[in-house]
Amino acid sequence: MKVGALGEDRVLDQIWLQLPRGKKRKIFAGAADDCAVVQIPRGNKHLVLKTDCVVEGVHFARGTSASDVGWKAMMRPLSDFAATSALPHFALITLIVPQKTDATWVKQLYRGLRRAASRFDVRTVGGETSNTPGPIAISVSVAGFVERNRAMSRSGGKPGDDLFVTGRLGGSLKQKHLKFIPRIAESRWLTKNFSVHAMMDISDGLGSDLPRLARASNVGFDIESERLPLSRGANINQAISEGEDYELLFAISPHDRTRLLREWRPEFPKLLLTRIGLLTRIAKIEKRKLPRGYIHFQQPG
Amino acid sequence: MKVGALGEDRVLDQIWLQLPRGKKRKIFAGAADDCAVVQIPRGNKHLVLKTDCVVEGVHFARGTSASDVGWKAMMRPLSDFAATSALPHFALITLIVPQKTDATWVKQLYRGLRRAASRFDVRTVGGETSNTPGPIAISVSVAGFVERNRAMSRSGGKPGDDLFVTGRLGGSLKQKHLKFIPRIAESRWLTKNFSVHAMMDISDGLGSDLPRLARASNVGFDIESERLPLSRGANINQAISEGEDYELLFAISPHDRTRLLREWRPEFPKLLLTRIGLLTRIAKIEKRKLPRGYIHFQQPG
Numbered sequence: 001m002k003v004g005a006l007g008e009d010r011v012l013d014q015i016w017l018q019l020p021r022g023k024k025r026k027i028f029a030g031a032a033d034d035c036a037v038v039q040i041p042r043g044n045k046h047l048v049l050k051t052d053c054v055v056e057g058v059h060f061a062r063g064t065s066a067s068d069v070g071w072k073a074m075m076r077p078l079s080d081f082a083a084t085s086a087l088p089h090f091a092l093i094t095l096i097v098p099q100k101t102d103a104t105w106v107k108q109l110y111r112g113l114r115r116a117a118s119r120f121d122v123r124t125v126g127g128e129t130s131n132t133p134g135p136i137a138i139s140v141s142v143a144g145f146v147e148r149n150r151a152m153s154r155s156g157g158k159p160g161d162d163l164f165v166t167g168r169l170g171g172s173l174k175q176k177h178l179k180f181i182p183r184i185a186e187s188r189w190l191t192k193n194f195s196v197h198a199m200m201d202i203s204d205g206l207g208s209d210l211p212r213l214a215r216a217s218n219v220g221f222d223i224e225s226e227r228l229p230l231s232r233g234a235n236i237n238q239a240i241s242e243g244e245d246y247e248l249l250f251a252i253s254p255h256d257r258t259r260l261l262r263e264w265r266p267e268f269p270k271l272l273l274t275r276i277g278l279l280t281r282i283a284k285i286e287k288r289k290l291p292r293g294y295i296h297f298q299q300p301g
Numbered sequence: 302m303k304v305g306a307l308g309e310d311r312v313l314d315q316i317w318l319q320l321p322r323g324k325k326r327k328i329f330a331g332a333a334d335d336c337a338v339v340q341i342p343r344g345n346k347h348l349v350l351k352t353d354c355v356v357e358g359v360h361f362a363r364g365t366s367a368s369d370v371g372w373k374a375m376m377r378p379l380s381d382f383a384a385t386s387a388l389p390h391f392a393l394i395t396l397i398v399p400q401k402t403d404a405t406w407v408k409q410l411y412r413g414l415r416r417a418a419s420r421f422d423v424r425t426v427g428g429e430t431s432n433t434p435g436p437i438a439i440s441v442s443v444a445g446f447v448e449r450n451r452a453m454s455r456s457g458g459k460p461g462d463d464l465f466v467t468g469r470l471g472g473s474l475k476q477k478h479l480k481f482i483p484r485i486a487e488s489r490w491l492t493k494n495f496s497v498h499a500m501m502d503i504s505d506g507l508g509s510d511l512p513r514l515a516r517a518s519n520v521g522f523d524i525e526s527e528r529l530p531l532s533r534g535a536n537i538n539q540a541i542s543e544g545e546d547y548e549l550l551f552a553i554s555p556h557d558r559t560r561l562l563r564e565w566r567p568e569f570p571k572l573l574l575t576r577i578g579l580l581t582r583i584a585k586i587e588k589r590k591l592p593r594g595y596i597h598f599q600q601p602g
Contacts, residue, residue, distance in 0.1 A: 001403070001404040001405075002400060002401055002402065002403065002404060003398055003399075003400055003401075003402045003403075003404055003407055035427070036391065036393065036426035036427040038390075038391055038426060040341065040344065040348075040446075043341065043344045047341075047348070047391075047444065049391060049393055049426060049427055049442075049444055050393070050427060051393040051394075051395050051427060051428070051429055051440070051442050052395075052429050053395050053397060053429055053431050053440070054431075055397055055431050055432070055433050055435075057433070057434045057435075058431055058432050058433060058434075059431070089339075090337065090339055090348075090350060092337065092350055092351070092352040092442055093352075094352050094353075094354050094395075094440045096354060096356055096397075096438055096440075097304055098304075099303060099304055100303055100304075101303065101304045102302070102303065102304075103302040103303060103304055104302075106304055125337035125339060125350060126336070126337040126350055126351060126352060127352070128352055128353050128354055128440075130354050130355075130356050130359055130360070130438075131356070131359050132356050132358070132359060132435065132436060132438065133358045133359075133435070133436055134356075134358075134433065134434070134435020134436045134438075135433060135434055135435045137397055137431075137433065137435075137438055139352070139354070139395045139397075139429075139440040141350075141352050141393055141442035143348065143350055143444060145341075
């Protein structure tokens with residue numbers, strides 16, 4: 001069987017399920033969550049770790065502005081920090097690049113990485129370069145911290161919770177996916193002022209990502225698709241399936257609805273916040289139908 | 302100009318020198334050292350970060366046992382933990398692999414990664430997979446901790462220090478480079494019982510790596526090449542230039558020489574420890590001749 005037939009979730013499941021787990025150290029969210037959130041000796045914060053990569057011909061086309069590629073390579077893992085409501089501090093950059101690559105291209109790539117890191121006060125503390133006979137690949141690993149009581153994960157959603165998304169969905173592949181700004185400020189504001197139950201960033205599209213949040217929270221969902229906030233020129237189908245939105249999706253008690261909407265607007269006047277539906281109870285019979293590889297992650301804290 | 306004409310050190314210098322540095326957070330060793338060692342809020346330990354990658358056709362040949370590739374991909378960054386005298390805790394794995402790759406190959410790869418991680422009680426807490434039109438690449442990022450007063454770096458060597466290496470050098474490419482065991486236990490023992498001044502692991506060969514330690518320590522060196530501990534079948538030239546030894550190279554006061562050699566043998570009866578020379582003073586005129594890109598790193602602590 002080929003890797004392509006397995007799908008990314010299955011390949012990740014293999015890492016997650018088979019690699020050894022230390023017994024003494026507490027892990028609150030792992031491979032299938034947006035970031036790894038782990039306990040550190042003493043201190044009142046958790047360590048947060050995330051790695052992500054972009055590959056030429058997969059995540060960006062040959063001829064894409066190198067500066068845009070660098071921006072995206074840094075911002076993808078930072079968007080997972082937004083999902084976790086964590087603050088990123090340190091980045092490690094691995095650059096796999098053919099020796100024939102023009103040094104100017106690499107310089108522009110660093111420019112993009114640097115601008116993106118600087119936007120969130122992230123310091124690049126290490127790097128590795130390798131030659132390759134193949135396409136350019138850039139892998140960025142980020143380490144940071146989150147207060148114990150503010151670490152968000154996909155689990156924790158409850159039946160009856162409102163579902164909200166930031167910004168607009170769909171149409172990202174035209175341009176936004178190379179220019180997006182991770183919703184770290186918004187996520188930090190949310191967990192400072194509200195009790196958010198579950199959160200993630202939308203990278204593969206609402207239609208792929210929402211079921212992951214629901215599975216991790218062991219709940220169902222009900223979306224009012226006519227409410228979806230569409231990007232200009234995008235239709236509902238694109239908003240559900242295209243991905244690369246890098247907006248926040250979160251679940252919160254309906255008791256907080258009025259205050260959330262009232263306080264959000266003056267805080268983030270340029271960014272839409274939309275209630276798109278709610279989480280629901282799932283019957284026991286449905287549970288048994290959940291796809292293989294399903295894992296119930298522990299809630300943080 | 303092509304990247305190939307610059308060399309890896311120069312490309313790394315570009316990352317290190319140009320990416321923004323946070324002002325509030327203390328960084329003790331960065332991109333050009335073996336690991337990044339950074340201060341964390343509260344706590345009496347530093348956070349240690351390292352990323353490394355292996356690429357098909359560069360670090361391993363097509364047809365190499367997938368399990369061996371996984372072992373090497375995990376052990377390379379762990380060898381940098383040995384250099385830093387840090388304990389690794391968490392790993393993030395990025396797997397860039399064509400969809401046509403056989404799933405059995407990937408399973409064997411994970412087996413190697415798992416065995417290597419398990420050898421040092423490292424827990425894999427996250428991962429990312431990507432398709433690629435090119436060769437297989439595996440990037441492993443590791444996070445761990447080191448006590449503030451035991452964080453080793455390449456700087457800190459003093460004129461007159463003895464230079465020691467563990468094990469034997471040369472001939473690694475035949476087999477050892479796929480099976481090596483990072484010298485974490487040895488390094489931890491050294492920093493627990495002795496005041497080691499500077500340390501690194503030998504990955505590019507003594508001839509490339511020792512000058513890096515000397516530059517970082519702002520000293521010269523004098524090697525008695527007939528003393529070099531040679532692997533079976535290797536000559537002095539190979540011991541100096543081949544690389545992939547993953548042995549420790551460290552500088553320590555000659556006052557510790559007798560006790561070090563006496564206590565080492567019962568502790569590590571199967572592993573050679575050899576004094577290969579000493580660090581020397583360099584004249585001011587020599588300093589000016591140091592290659593471009595030279596940075597004097599601060600000592601930890």
